[in-house]
Amino acid sequence: MSSNVEISASTQAILAEVNPASNPRPVLVLNDRSHAWITEKVCGIIEGKTPLWWWVCFAVSCSIAGCSVIGFTYLVSTGVGVWGHASPANWAWDIINFVFWVGIAHAGTLISAILCLTRQNWRTSINRTAEAMTIFSIACAGLFPALHVGRVWLAVLPGYLFPAPNANGIWPNFRSALEWDVFAVNTYGSVSLVFWYVGMIPDLGVLRDRFFKRGDKLRSGIYGFFAMGWRGSARHWVHHEMAYLLLAGIGTLMVVSVCSIVSFDFATSLIPGWHTTIFPPYFVSGAIFSGFAMVLTILLPMRAIFKFEDFITAYHIDCLCKITLVMGTLVGYAYLMEFIIAWYGANPNEGFTFVNRTFGLYDWAYWIMFSCNVITPQFFWFKKVRSNFAFIFVLTIFINIGMWFERFVIIVTSLARDYLPSSWGYYSPSIVEILTYFGTFGVFSMLFLLFFRFLPIIPMSEVKTVTLQADVHGGKHS
Amino acid sequence: MAEQPYGLIATFDTASGVYHAAETVRDAGYKNWDCITPYPVHGLDKAMGLKRSLVPVFSLAGGIGGVIAGVGLIYFTAAIDYKLILAGRPFFSPIPAIPVIVELGIALSAFSAVAGMIVLCRFPMLYHPVLKSDRIISALDDKYLIVIEACDPMFSPTRTKDLLEKLGGLDVKELEA
Structure with a gap:
C-alpha cells in the first residue's frame, strides 16, 4: 500500500464518526463504450441512409419556412406598412423576435465557452448541438433587423446598417445603440461560426477518411476540404487546443457583451420601463435562461431519436435543468427588482409603467410571462422532475413561450403607454408579422435537420477525452 | 522509383x-x-x-488591431471625414465608442487565434505521408x-x-x- 493511502488510526476514527458521503466523479459516457463505438455511432448517422422521418420533418420545416419567405417578400415589395406598427408602437415584433432569437443563441455560447473555461467536462457531448443552435438562431435573429429597413438592398450600401456613407456622404451615427447592435450581432454570428468550425475540424477529418475508404470521392473531398488536412498530429493538437481555449475565453466576453449591447437599444432611450441600469445583466440572464430551455427542447428529442443515452446521460439533463433553474430564478429576481426600483426611484412615469404592465391593457401578456418564467423553472428544484424527461420537455416549451412574452411585455407596454396620454395606443400585429415570425421556426428546424444529416452532431474527439480509456495515468492522476 | x-x-x-x-x-x-x-x-x-503554442500571440495582436480599427473607424467617420454637429457634443467621444471597439476587438482576436492556428499547423495541408497511410x-x-x-x-x-x-x-x- 502506498504511503498516501495509509490512514492513521485517529483519522479513521474521525472518518467513522462523520461518515463522509462518497462523491465519485460522474461517468460521462455510460456502459464503458469504446472509442471505436463512439466513432461508429456518430459517423453512422451521416453514412447511413436518410431516414423517412427526416424527409417528413424536412418537408414540414420547409413549408413553415415558406411563411417567412412570403412574409418578407410581401414586406420588401410593398413596404414596412404591412406590419402592424403604428405610432406610438413603431417597434414591435421585429425587435421582439430579434431579441428572442439572439437570446436563445446565448446558451450555446455559454455551454461552449464558459463551461469550457470552468472545465465542466459534461459539456463535451452537447456543445456541438448547442453551438449549432447558437448559429441557427443568430441567422433567424439577423433576418429581422436586415429586413425591417424595408428596402433591404440599402442595408449595406449606402449604410442603413453597415458603416458606409449615404448619398450625402454622412456616416452612420456611432452614438446610436442600433449601430452598436450591428457590430455586436455580426461579431457574435461570425465568431460563433468560427468556434463551431474549429471544434469540428478533427471530426471532419474522420469523416474524410471514412468516406475515402468507402470509395465516396465526392463526399470525402468535401469533408477533406473543410478538414484542411487534419491528421491528428500532436503538434497540431497543441495549437488546436490553445486556439479553442482562447476562443472560449473570447466567447465568454462575447456572450456577456452581446446581450448587454442588445439591452442598450432600450436602456439608452428615455422611455419609462426601458431607461434602467438593470437591463444588461437582466437581458444576459434572460437570454441564457431562454437558451437553456431551447437546448433542452432540442436535446431531449435528439437523444431519443438517435439513441444517444450513453452520451447525453441523465446527469447531463440534470445539470442543464439546474442551470435553467438558476437563470430562471435570476430572471424572477430581476422582475421583482424592477418594481422595487420603480417605487424607490419615485418617478411617477416609471411607477405607472410597472403598474400598467401588471394590471393594464396588456396584463394578460405580463401574467403569461410571469407564470412561464418565474413559476415554471421552480419545478426544477425537485430531483423527480429533473429525471422526468417528458415533463422537462413540456416545461421548456413553457419557458420558450414565456421568454418571447417577456420581450413583448418590455417593448410593447412601454411604447403603448409612454409619457403623453394623448399619444397612447394599442398595438396588435398584422397577419404578415405573425406569418414571418412563425416561419423563422421553420428556418431554424430546417437548418437543424441539415446539421443532423450532414455534420457530426456529437464532438467525437472531445467525448473521447472524457472516457476512462483516455486517462494515461489509469485513474491515478496525482 | x-x-x-x-x-x-x-x-x-x-x-x-x-x-x-x-x-x-x-x-x-x-x-x-x-x-x-x-x-x-x-x-x-x-x-x-x-x-507552448504561439497562438495567443496572434490572438493578442489581432485584438489590439481590432481595438485600433474600432477607434480608427469611429474617429475617421465622426471627426475627420464628415463632422456632424450633434447638439454641440464632441465629434469623437470615447464613451459611446466603447461597444463597437470591444466588439471589433473580440472579433479580430478570435479570427486571429484561428488564423494563428492555421498558420502554425501549416494548413491547408492536403498532402502528407501520414494521410496516405x-x-x-x-x-x-x-x-x-x-x-x-x-x-x-x-x-x-x-x-x-x-x-x-x-x-x-x-x-x-x-x-x-
Whole structure:
C-alpha cells in the first residue's frame, strides 16, 4: 500500500464518526463504450441512409419556412406598412423576435465557452448541438433587423446598417445603440461560426477518411476540404487546443457583451420601463435562461431519436435543468427588482409603467410571462422532475413561450403607454408579422435537420477525452 | 522509383502506451517525429517536449488591431471625414465608442487565434505521408501512432525500429514518402 493511502488510526476514527458521503466523479459516457463505438455511432448517422422521418420533418420545416419567405417578400415589395406598427408602437415584433432569437443563441455560447473555461467536462457531448443552435438562431435573429429597413438592398450600401456613407456622404451615427447592435450581432454570428468550425475540424477529418475508404470521392473531398488536412498530429493538437481555449475565453466576453449591447437599444432611450441600469445583466440572464430551455427542447428529442443515452446521460439533463433553474430564478429576481426600483426611484412615469404592465391593457401578456418564467423553472428544484424527461420537455416549451412574452411585455407596454396620454395606443400585429415570425421556426428546424444529416452532431474527439480509456495515468492522476 | 522512406510508423493500442513511448523517444533525443492521436491526449505535449503554442500571440495582436480599427473607424467617420454637429457634443467621444471597439476587438482576436492556428499547423495541408497511410483511419478512431521521420539526425532504419518495437509499438513499418 502506498504511503498516501495509509490512514492513521485517529483519522479513521474521525472518518467513522462523520461518515463522509462518497462523491465519485460522474461517468460521462455510460456502459464503458469504446472509442471505436463512439466513432461508429456518430459517423453512422451521416453514412447511413436518410431516414423517412427526416424527409417528413424536412418537408414540414420547409413549408413553415415558406411563411417567412412570403412574409418578407410581401414586406420588401410593398413596404414596412404591412406590419402592424403604428405610432406610438413603431417597434414591435421585429425587435421582439430579434431579441428572442439572439437570446436563445446565448446558451450555446455559454455551454461552449464558459463551461469550457470552468472545465465542466459534461459539456463535451452537447456543445456541438448547442453551438449549432447558437448559429441557427443568430441567422433567424439577423433576418429581422436586415429586413425591417424595408428596402433591404440599402442595408449595406449606402449604410442603413453597415458603416458606409449615404448619398450625402454622412456616416452612420456611432452614438446610436442600433449601430452598436450591428457590430455586436455580426461579431457574435461570425465568431460563433468560427468556434463551431474549429471544434469540428478533427471530426471532419474522420469523416474524410471514412468516406475515402468507402470509395465516396465526392463526399470525402468535401469533408477533406473543410478538414484542411487534419491528421491528428500532436503538434497540431497543441495549437488546436490553445486556439479553442482562447476562443472560449473570447466567447465568454462575447456572450456577456452581446446581450448587454442588445439591452442598450432600450436602456439608452428615455422611455419609462426601458431607461434602467438593470437591463444588461437582466437581458444576459434572460437570454441564457431562454437558451437553456431551447437546448433542452432540442436535446431531449435528439437523444431519443438517435439513441444517444450513453452520451447525453441523465446527469447531463440534470445539470442543464439546474442551470435553467438558476437563470430562471435570476430572471424572477430581476422582475421583482424592477418594481422595487420603480417605487424607490419615485418617478411617477416609471411607477405607472410597472403598474400598467401588471394590471393594464396588456396584463394578460405580463401574467403569461410571469407564470412561464418565474413559476415554471421552480419545478426544477425537485430531483423527480429533473429525471422526468417528458415533463422537462413540456416545461421548456413553457419557458420558450414565456421568454418571447417577456420581450413583448418590455417593448410593447412601454411604447403603448409612454409619457403623453394623448399619444397612447394599442398595438396588435398584422397577419404578415405573425406569418414571418412563425416561419423563422421553420428556418431554424430546417437548418437543424441539415446539421443532423450532414455534420457530426456529437464532438467525437472531445467525448473521447472524457472516457476512462483516455486517462494515461489509469485513474491515478496525482 | 526507390525513394527514401518518409520515416518509420508504429501503432500503439492505448493512450498510456503512446504517452510513455513518447517520453522515451523525447529522451532519446529525436526532434523530427510526431504522435498521431484521435483526440488531444492529456499531457502528451509535455511527454513529447513540445513548447507552448504561439497562438495567443496572434490572438493578442489581432485584438489590439481590432481595438485600433474600432477607434480608427469611429474617429475617421465622426471627426475627420464628415463632422456632424450633434447638439454641440464632441465629434469623437470615447464613451459611446466603447461597444463597437470591444466588439471589433473580440472579433479580430478570435479570427486571429484561428488564423494563428492555421498558420502554425501549416494548413491547408492536403498532402502528407501520414494521410496516405492506411493507418490514418484507425488513428483518428481508437489507435495511436508514432512517426519518426527519416530526416531526423538520430534516425537509423534499424536502431529506430528497434526502439519503437521495444517501446511496445506494433507493426513498425517504413512509411512511404
